[in-house]
Amino acid sequence: MPLLVRFLGTAASRPTVERGVASLAIIREGQTLLFDCGEGTQRQMMRYGVSFAFEDLFFTHTHSDHVLGLTGLIRTLVLQGRTERLRLWAPRGAGKTLRQCISLGGERTTFPVDITELEAGATLQRGDYRIECFAVDHGPSTSLGYALVEEERKGRFNPDLARELGIPEGPLWGRIHRGEAITLEDGRVIEPSVLVGERRRGRRIVLTGDSRPCQATIDASHDADLLIHEATFADEEATRAVETGHSTAREAAQVALAAGARRLVLTHISARYSLNAKELEREARQVFRNTTIAKDGLEIELDLTEELATKA
DSSP states (O other), X not given: OXXXXXXXXXXXXXXXXXXXXXXXXXXXXXXXXXXXXXXXXHHHHHHTTOOSOOOEEEOSOOOHHHHTHHHHHHHHHHHTTOOSOEEEEEETTOHHHHHHHHHTTSOOOSSOEEEEEEOTTOEEEETTEXXXXXXXXXXXXXXXXXXXXXXXXXXXXXXXXXXHTTOOSSHHHHHHHTTOOEEOTTSOEEOHHHHBOOOBOOOEEEEOSSOBOOHHHHHHTTTOSEEEEEOOBOGGGHHHHHHHTOOBHHHHHHHHHHHTOSOEEEEOBOGGGSSOOHHHHHHHHTTOSSEEEOOTTOEEEEOOOOOBOOOO
């Protein structure tokens, strides 16, 4: 059951020859979640094999390089004859901008579009995973980061031991794996802990959108399998990063280190580093070695883990 992350656009502020602007997709068990929608996102989806059969589009904020692609994406879906509902999720106050993007051009949509404004701290429960929203620091802009967090998984069932204990294969095995004690015909009571191992941790992916380094990101990224953090500038532009509410590659790496994240991928790359981002990579790896610079089309696969869940 792989968890896939596909980077659709990795440039900051404007597209370049090498990079489109902000958008990425997370695919889990055939379900696609889209995050941000910079101009040309629908073409990037076609180019990199991301399905248009998605239901949820999350916006980190409403700066133009994160929302201008919504108009084109909506038009493409209309031309394809879509009828299924589309749900847009965005920070407080974003609804007006999103509605303007949808109505631009005056064409009618062929499907309902729901817009929900989210507050920091909100959680969207989706069966065995959830989306957590947290506030990030992008100057005066109301901005959110998102964490996709899987629930803990059941421990492994020991079928060989079950047979040794004389427990017939079938419904009794299922009951034990669900955490129920069973009583056998000979009167023996078998507790789940005899046959089921400890629960296993779920996966966690965190993405910040545009942001300065902040404690909320560190908290959300604790023990994350993957932290996707913006790195608009190198050290030489540290002052500019502060002025514009962005981060340097080194600062993003410091966030990953403080959070105890397992892997860091840097995106939202300034045009000056579009062709060659080795400087960003070098500065980040001086702090956090397991760092990758995203390119358009990059796919990262996170397999299920056998690591045990952390006890509270």
